[in-house]
Every structure is written in structure tokens, then in C-alpha cells.
Amino acid sequence: MYHKWLDRWDEQRARRGEEAKKATAFVLDSSLAFPAEKRAGTVQEFCTLADRALTDSSFYDEPSESDHDFVMREGWLRFPSDLSTEVEENNLVWAKVTESGSLDQALVIFHHWNAGRRNRQISKFFSQRGVTVLEIAMPYHFERSRPGSLYAEDMLSPSLGRTIQSVRQAVLDGRKLIRWLRGEGYGEISVLGMSLGSWVAGLIAAHEPAVTKASLFLTAGSLADMVWTGRATRAIRDSLEPAIEISDLRKAWGLLNLESYAPNLARADLALHLVIATRDKVVLPELSRRFIEKLHEAGARPSVLELNCGHYSLAMPPYILLAGWSLKRFLSPEG
Template sequence: MFKNWYARRMYAWETELTTRDENRIVRPVEWGFEWLQDFVESAGLHEKIFGSRNPADLNPHEAEDALAALNDAIVQRSEAFYDYQRPNDFQLETRHPELFPTNVRPETLKRDAELKQMAIDGKLEAAQFLRFTSPIRTPYPENDFVNARWYPAPAEKMQGKPKQAMIVMPQWNADAFSHNALCSLFNRFGVSALRLSKPYHDIRRPAELERSDYAVSSNIGRNIAACRQAVVDIRCCMDWLEEQGYEQFGVLGTSLGSCYAFIASAHDARLRVNAFNHASTSFGDVVWTGQSTRHIRKAFEDAGLTQERLRQLFGATSPVNYMRRFAAQPKKVLVVHARYDLTFLEEYSLEVLRSFAKLGIDYVSKVLPCGHYTTGETPYKFIDGWYLGSFVYSAFKALAQGRVFTSPQDDPRLAASSAD
């Protein structure tokens, strides 16, 4: 009886949190071929995908077939799709941090105003931010100037071991203060951190938007391009870290950030420590079934699409299509999922774990007794922080000591954690 009551309570709380924002916009479906045109041309795919026709001249059925074929081609050529030219304009910028809220709730706007006033009054400490031009360009200059808040670990904490760093990618629509506490926690372990602003988020968000809608929307090509840019930006951050003498790297992604982090790690062997905070297999399945993307599903339903067809149209951004590439390099992995998740349904998180086990990936599984949005609420955010922090600490410690495990069973501590 208690179990049923608890489940009902969690689902009700989760629903309350995912429906309180009223600025979600239903936009018409767009195929977005223009966002991928540079890759189509550089890879010589135009004739294969479109024949002799202009993508703008295709009818809806032809456009859907062409986009599905383009997704397949990207997956087959993913090394080229997620490749990039190393930036040459890395710089550290010092400024007062800002919130960049994505909702208009009174308490959020009050917090934003308080932080701005603190900066004016000299009561808010300035912070350092890594800035550089993303190798993947969009029509939005503010989006293309990458932003990552820099959390260097104290020198005394880094002594006697390789220089280690985490790249942290928060959830979709995160404000600029989300996950900063995790970065400070990593500093205590002697691990530096770059808290990376995802494409179209916080300072990178175009002025026309209240939310980070261009990262996930009913414009499919733009979604794929945003994922491509995020993956490349992660890899560029490691380039800068290497210039600073860092040797061992990890990535932590939450929700949408976990999708980006996974694909980056699948294409870059430098990312040895991987923490996926909420994980799923298919981007299209999450968009279709997730409570927080119900407005996007509405647009696809209005266009006559189905979940199965949408899964094909998001193949290029789906972790399931890069599992073997991810497993090809030794990595230490944490997967955290929530039992009562209405955004990343648990069945999809369990698919991730089954795939990892089948491929012999060294992973640890942790389950939160809450949902997706309630992960950010007390007491669950502290449980989640403990899982993430303790894993990053132990994984980097093992790397520093030169220990490599091919499966969880090779280390009794990891085997015990995997059974939780």
C-alpha cells in the first residue's frame, strides 16, 4: 500500500513541476535541412539524399524519407560529422555571473534581480569563463561564442597525481547557476571543472527566446545541429584543458546534457570518466513520451508523425546508435536514473543498462527514488550529488593509480554498486 501511495505522490509531484511553466510554445514542424547543408555538401551526400532536387521542393513524405536517410548517413559517417577544426581564440573572461532564467515565475525573477543588484553593489564575486568561437556555426553569433565557467582545483589538491578535469553539462533549459555546486565539489577532490553552457542556453540564448527552445524543438535539423555543436564544444574544451597541462578527463551530463556527453565520449577517447545523470537510448522516444516535451510532441502529432517515425528522424542524436563506438574504448561509467521519471521513462534507462552490460562496459548503476524534475528537490538532489561526487572521486583515483577494469566484476566495490 505504501509503495502505491509513494508512486502516486511522486507522479503527482513530477507532473506539478513539469506543468508550472506556461511559456512552452507549440511551433510547426520544420525539417531543417538547411542546418545540415554544410555536412551534406562536404560529404558529397546531396545526390544520394535528394537526387537532383532542392530540399525545399520536396513534399512532406519525400522530405521525411530524405531526413531519415540523412540520419542514417550521419550515423555511418559520425566521425566526420562530429569532427572539427581546433579553435585558435581561447580566452578567459572575468565577469559577474548572471542567472539567465528560463521561466517567468516570480521567485525566479526575484532571484535574478537580487543577483544583478549584488553585482552592482560589489557583493557578488566575479568568476572566470572560458570563451571561444565554436567550430560549428549558426545564424546566431551569441550562440556561437562558447561559454564555460571555469572552476580550477586548488594547486595543493592536485599535487602528486595527474591533472584531472571534468566537463559538466546541465539539463535542458538550465539556468547559468545549475550544477555549479557540483563543480565546487569536484574541486575538493582536486578535480578542476568546466561548467559548459549548452548551445542556445544562458548567455548563448538568442534574445528572441525566453527558453532554450532551439536546442530541442519541432525543427528536426536544428536539433541535430545543436547536438553536433554541443559535442564539438565539449571536445574543444578538452583541447584548451590540454593546453593548460591537464591529462585525464571526464564528462558529466544531466538529461539532455547526458545525451550530448555520451555522443562526445563515443567520439573522443580522452573522456575516460563518464557520469550520465538520467539516460535514455533514443532521442525521438524521449521527445515523444516525455512529459516536459509534450508541446513538441503536439507539433509532430499535428504533422501526422508517429513515435516510430520520429525515432528514425532523430537517429543522429540517439545514443543507441553509438553504443558500440562508445564501448570500443575503456571508460568508467556511472548511470543514474529515476524510478518515477516521466521525462526519461525508466524503461529507456533500463535499455541503456542492458546495452552496457551486453557490451561489457564498466558501469555503475544508481537509482533515485524520485522522478526527473524532483531530482532537483530536497532530499533527492543531495542523494544524486552523493552518487555523482563519490563516483567521480573514485573513478579519477583509479585512473591516477593506473588501474583499469574491463567490467564491474573486476572490482568488488563497483560490483556491489552495480547491484544497487
């Protein structure tokens, strides 16, 4: 009975999230994803460019070493993104910093798609336990929103190229912030990603050797499959489905598939922690389990917590308490 009520609550929450979303035109926008390449005119040409970029180990590398332009003021850190877009607000990165008074450990948090606020409770909890917390704004979120937009439609959309550009920008921004943290003297640096933020955190962990722990909440491997099957992305699928097959979408967004980087995530000096919801309709549990299998095949041994709740009800007790306690153990020095 309780879980039926929980499922209804998750569905009501999902419907509220749909109010601002609308189907928009499918576009390739290959020049946004691959600016140095010839513009793709077909889905097949786009997939060829994506396959080529997938073999380029530098795709998620920082384009510059300019770390002198960070400004810290009254608990806020801001710095310019190294990837410039036509939205001026999006080109300045903001992070809310909750300091612990210690340089032993820092945690960088990447929130879920369309997050409306940062999580003061998580930041306060960990800062009181010696972990400095930085809640970074992903592209087109919080202070970086496109003026007049009702949700972060540029971060995840039926534009194949803009979605890749946005995720790549998020990864570059996160790596730049982590590089700054190292320069400030922080020892252990961890990342925490939630839902879409878990893809960003996972990509950073796969490419940034300074990250020693990565916690991924409500995650999976294939972003294409998540968008195609997920409850929160129906408007995007409605735009994609008439124009592209799921098999081609997987190729086009192979750069965003964490399974593509399973060997990187399995490196010996990286600890992984995953939290999945077994009643999730946004990130289907079978997608999460397939990702875990790929990690095991690559030699990783992630700590996995499965909770019998939905995507949105993870935020409710007792599930959020169980997830938080598991994260606390994972981040502890002996974790």
C-alpha cells in the same frame, strides 16, 4: 504517501516549465543538419540522409584545429564555436570555470534543457576535492540564448534539422573544450550530463578518446522516444505527431540516439556511471533500462544508481545527496 506527494510535486514543477513552451511548425530543415547534401523534400528523404550520416564516423569530428582563440578571464572561459549559426550570441561558447589548483582532473558539465542557472554547489564541492569544474553553456542556453527567447526552443524542437545541428554543435563545442584542457596539461578528463545534457555528454564520450569517465544523469538512448513520450516535450510532440510517425522520427534522429554508439561507449578505457529516476515522467525509466541493456550487449559494464524519485525531484534530498555521493565515488581515482 510520501511518494504520492513527490509525484504531485514533480507534476507541478513540470507545469511551471510548460508556461513558456508552445507548439511550433514541423519543418525538415535538412540543410541545417546536412549542409553538404541536397535538400530533403520529404521525411523519407531526410531519413535517407540521416542513415547515410550515421555511417559517417567523422560526423561529430571537430572541423578545425584552431585552439588559439580561447580567452580566460575572472573565472570565465570563452571561445568561438566551430559551427556557425544565424544567432550571433550562440556562436560564442562560454564556460564557468571553478578551479581546484590541480591539473590532475577536470570535469565538464552539460546542464539540462532550459537550465536557468549553473550549479555553484556541485562546482564548489568537486573543486575542493581536486577536480577543476567547467560548466559549459550548451547552444541557445545561458549567455548563448537567442535574444528575446523565453526558453531554448532552438536546441530541441520540431525542426528535425535544427535539433541535429544544435546537438552536433554542442558535441563539437565540448570536444573543442576538452582538446583545450588536454593542451593545458589536465590528466583525467570526465564529462557529466543531466537530462538533455546527458545525450551531449554521452555523444562526446562515444567520440572523444580523451574522455575517461562519463556520468549520465536522467538519461536514455533514443532522443526521439524521449521527446515522444516525455512530460517536458508535449509541445514538440504536438507539432511532430501530425507530420511524422515515431518510427520515422527514430530514423531521422538516429544520429542522436546513444544506442547507435553503444560499441563506442563500451570501449575498455571509458568508465560509465548512470543515474536514473524510477518515477521519471520526462525520461521514462523503461527507455533508460533499454539503453542499459544495449550497453550490456555491447560489452559495457556501467555503474547504475536507481533512485525512487521523479525527474525534477532528483534535485531534492535525500536523492540529490545519494546521487552526489555516488558521483563522488565514481570520480575518485579509485572509482
